[in-house]
Amino acid sequence: MISNIFYELPQKSWWQGRIDGEDPSLIRMHQNVQIIEINALKPSPGVRKVIFLGFASDEGVIRNQGRPGAATGPYLLRKACSNLPVHYSDELHLLDTGNIATINGRLEEARKYLSQAVSLIIENEGFPILLGGGHAIAAGHYAGLKAVLKDKKIGIINFDAHFDLRKPNERGPNSGTSFYEIAQQCKEAGEDFHYLAVGIQRSANSKGLFEAAKNTGSQFIPVEKINSLDIASVQQTIRDFAGSVDALYLSFDLDVFFSAIAPGVSAPSATGIFYDGNFRRMLEACFASGKVVSMDIAELNPVYDLDNRTAKLGAQIIFDSLLALEENL
Ligand SMILES: N=CN[C@@H](CCC(=O)O)C(=O)O
Ligand SMILES: [Mn+2]
Numbered sequence: 001m002i003s004n005i006f007y008e009l010p011q012k013s014w015w016q017g018r019i020d021g022e023d024p025s026l027i028r029m030h031q032n033v034q035i036i037e038i039n040a041l042k043p044s045p046g047v048r049k050v051i052f053l054g055f056a057s058d059e060g061v062i063r064n065q066g067r068p069g070a071a072t073g074p075y076l077l078r079k080a081c082s083n084l085p086v087h088y089s090d091e092l093h094l095l096d097t098g099n100i101a102t103i104n105g106r107l108e109e110a111r112k113y114l115s116q117a118v119s120l121i122i123e124n125e126g127f128p129i130l131l132g133g134g135h136a137i138a139a140g141h142y143a144g145l146k147a148v149l150k151d152k153k154i155g156i157i158n159f160d161a162h163f164d165l166r167k168p169n170e171r172g173p174n175s176g177t178s179f180y181e182i183a184q185q186c187k188e189a190g191e192d193f194h195y196l197a198v199g200i201q202r203s204a205n206s207k208g209l210f211e212a213a214k215n216t217g218s219q220f221i222p223v224e225k226i227n228s229l230d231i232a233s234v235q236q237t238i239r240d241f242a243g244s245v246d247a248l249y250l251s252f253d254l255d256v257f258f259s260a261i262a263p264g265v266s267a268p269s270a271t272g273i274f275y276d277g278n279f280r281r282m283l284e285a286c287f288a289s290g291k292v293v294s295m296d297i298a299e300l301n302p303v304y305d306l307d308n309r310t311a312k313l314g315a316q317i318i319f320d321s322l323l324a325l326e327e328n329l
């Protein structure tokens with residue numbers, strides 16, 4: 001049961017947009033998303049429930065010396081999704097279960113409730129789409145998956161300019177520590193750490209972080225490889241990684257994209273990947289495995305966004321993921 005100051009009930013007002021009619025051929029996502037309190041979730045045989053949950057927090061970004069603003073990301077992502085036309089079939093049911101927020105900088109507690117909420121979604125056979133919020137979301141997200149999928153090998157594919165393999169410091173965990181924390185938990189449990197970072201930039205990670213990647217057995221695909229003509233080998237790396245695990249958790253840090261198309265992030269990059277055919281091929285390679293169990297969109301910072309283009313990019317990832325999910329059900 002999640003009922004405390006960290007939990008914000010979902011609001012119909014978060015899902016508003018253009019109305020062309022009520023006919024199924026005319027509807028948009030805001031007409032199709034059901035609002036439900038997280039504790040009221042139940043399994044519903046015969047349908048695939050896709051469940052939105054926000055993480056309204058930029059505390060990890062602040063602790064990581066980043067620019068504040070990501071706490072309002074979940075609201076802007078919903079707004080950007082609202083007008084998307086419904087192309088998925090009625091086999092997919094979309095539900096919004098509200099937000100977990102950090103209150104007075106209490107990130108550790110917020111992440112604990114986030115992981116409980118993710119566990120509830122998985123126990124009720126839902127597919128979580130978490131809406132960030134800073135990338136501290138990932139450690140909470142993973143903990144919630146692991147609590148339910150105990151014996152499964154969970155692989156993480158993180159689309160990110162950064163490794164996020166920093167050690168927590170005296171201020172605790174932050175937006176750059178999630179995957180280090182997960183690696184440590186795997187080590188303590190005597191399990192392998194399955195982590196593939198996609199879109200890594202040499203200019204955005206210190207030598208020490210490349211060392212941390214090596215020491216934790218992480219794999220990575222550099223940005224140059226994705227922007228080259230060799231996307232087939234990138235797809236193969238993703239397929240091989242997916243083949244080595246039982247379940248996949250996809251994390252999309254929007255700073256993986258070139259800042260001209262994604263200005264609204266906590267740490268923008270001078271270079272990066274594009275939302276082009278190569279990105280779609282990577283997405284397809286993930287979903288074609290049939291193993292994707294969960295995803296999140298992280299690091300949207302609406303304060304720095306222009307024309308909501310970064311929020312719309314996040315919404316586009318959700319749109320394409322829903323179609324890919326349905327194709328591979
Ligand atoms: N979420 C991660 N953020 C990056 C920030 C890098 C920067 O501020 O330049 C990191 O920790 O590496
Ligand atoms: Mn990043």
Ligand SMILES: [Mn+2]
Nearest residue numbers: 135160164253
């Ligand atoms: Mn990140």
